[in-house]
Structure formats: C-alpha cells, structure tokens
Amino acid sequence: MSNLSDLVPDGGVRAERLLLRELAHRTDDELASAINLVTKAIDGCDGAEVRATLASVQDRLRSHARLHHALQMPQFTTTVDLAAYLQQLCRSISRSSLEHEGIALSLLLQPLKIDSERCWLLGMIVFELITSAARHVSDSGAGEIHLELWVTATSISCCITGNGFSDESRSREEDRSIVETLVAHLGGTVDVCVGVDGGRTVVNVPR
Template sequence: MSSLSKLSANGGMTAERLLLREFAHRIDDELASAIDLVSKAASRCDAREGRATLASLQERLESHVRLHHALQMPQFTTIVDLAAYLQQLCRSISRSSLEGEGISLSLLLHPLKMSSERCWLLGMIVFELVTSAAGRVSHGGTGAIDLEMWVTTTSVACSITDNGSSDEARPQQKERAIVEALLEHLNGTVDVHAGPGGTTTVVSLPRWS
C-alpha cells in the first residue's frame, strides 16, 4: 500500500497523519519565529530603506505561511467547495511566488462539492503544475498562467496553461512522479500538450470515487 493510501485508509488518524501534522506544526512555529525576528528588526531599524526591505520580507514570509496552511492535509474529512478551495490556494501561490515576478494567474472555476481529502490531493497537483509553469514563463510582467476547471456528469478536469517556452515543456522527472502518485490515488490521468505558444497540462479524475 502506498503512503498516500495509508494516509487516507478509512479516513483514520494513522501514524503517518500524526507525523505529517506534527511536521506541519513545527514548520508553522519556525515561520512564526522568523516573522517575529524580522518584525523586531524592522522596529529597531532607523533607515527608511532598511525598514521597507524588512517589511517586504515580512510580508513575503506571511504569504508563505498562508500557502503552507492552504497545502496542509485536512484534519477532518468533510465536504467542501472545490472551486473555493482552489481559489484560496491559487491566491496564496500568487502572493508568495508569482506576483513578485510579474506572473499573472487567472482562474475559471465552477462550483463543485468534493471531500476535503480529494480537494487537498488535487490542490497538491495544482501547486506542482503551477510551480512548474512559473519556471517556464517570462518574468517581469509578461508571464501568464491560466487555470480552468470544468465538470461533467462523471468527471472533473483541471487544465493549467502557460505562455512559456516549449524547450522545457515536459514536467521534470521528480515533479511528474509526484503528480502521477497523487493522480493514482485519485484514479486520475494527466495529459501534456506543448507547442510554440506554451504548454497545457490537463488532469482528469472521476467525479466520485
């Protein structure tokens, strides 16, 4: 049984879940400590430029905290709105990684109720694919990533399209392995189309599983 399968078996509180949750709490504590140090340094800094730099660093760290929270495994299995979850996740990705590089991320989503754990798994996939797309597009205001989700009576599909170079269009081996492992747990598939205008990656999964 894979690690992902163990994590969700019967929705129980497995040892793996406890370890991941403890690890997440420790990351939260470390980030909070770093933000506190930066905030104190900013309050003691006399130079205006130095204060501005530290304030910018603090804001960036806080954005990473929000992204980390959005990517955390759900504590309980509940039913949530997938579109609302992806919107929150993508807002966190944009603020922590894309906006500072002048990369836009636009969304076209449709409301869909789904279990919190399946939302989390799909969110991890979206994070991997958007991060990969960001590495291909131009920075400085010309990079663009579009995320679209659509639903049929039997399936859910999510596409990530970028306007980057096709030279590195295929996902890297490590990223592809992560995406495929997550999709295996969702009984889903991934399809990549690369061309001179950019790359489109489409993931599809059953609406129910």
C-alpha cells in the same frame, strides 16, 4: 473513490497523519518565529529604506505561511467547495511567489462540493502544476498562467496553461512524477501538451 488512506500501507495511516501534522506544526512555528524576528528588526531600525526592505521580507514570509497553511492535510473529513479552496490556494501561490516574478495567474472555476481529502489532493496537484509552469515562463516577457476547472456528471477536469514551455525536456522529471502519483491515487489521467508557444496540462479524475 480514492482517499488519503490509499497513499500509505494498511495500518500506517494514523502514523502518517500524525507525522504530517507534526511536520506542518513545526513549519508553522518556524515561519512564525522568522516573522517575529523580522518584526523586531523593523521596530529597532531607523533607516526608512531598510525598514521598507524588511517590511517586504516580512510580507513575503507571511505569504509563504498562508500558502503552507492552505496546503496542509485536512484534519477532519468533511465536504468543501473545491472552487473556493482553489481560489484561496491560488491567491496564496500568487502572493508568495508569482507576483514577485511578474507572473499573472487567472482562474475560471466551476463550484463543486467534494470530500475534503480529495480536495486537498487536487490542491496539491494544482500547486505542483502551477509552480512547474512558473519555472518555465517566457524569459522575453511577463508570464501568464491560467487555471480552468470544469465538472461533468462523472468527472472533474483541471487544465493548467502557461506561456513559458519550450519543449517537453524542460519539464523536470520529479515534477511529472509527483503529479502522476497524486493523479493515480485519485484514479485519474494526465495529458501534457508542450510547444514553442506554451504548455497545457489537463488532469481528469472521477467525480
């Protein structure tokens, strides 16, 4: 079973964790500071239209803050429900970016209790796949992305489908590299199928 220690050289796990947590805390602080500045601007503004615009910005920032929190590395190793975590994560993704672009995200998830670090890594994979799919939604209509999670006695499978892929060359190389690296650390595989009507990516990892 792979875990977070596989992602860094021996002896560097503690330093890596401390660095990631410090960066996460600083990002939290910066987002909170930005939200507070917008709040003060709203309180000091008289125009209804400007206040509404600032309130929209404030809501967007709060959505990004919730998404950032959902993607943070777990502080302790424990057992969590993967489906519940993905529901929370996908809700944050939708509110921070997809809803503003008219992209609908639907879920079909099976409950599964797994190690918190493996859950976090799977969440990172799902985040990358959803945001990649969102960049390729069809320009001719509202986008649709679907996440499905199913489990067997030996494996966990995540399938992301979207209606916006035209050909494989549109998928950014860095997107594939991040996903492939994360999946490899979990000892899994990635299968990508793209065409004129949409794209489908299936990730399989050992249970």
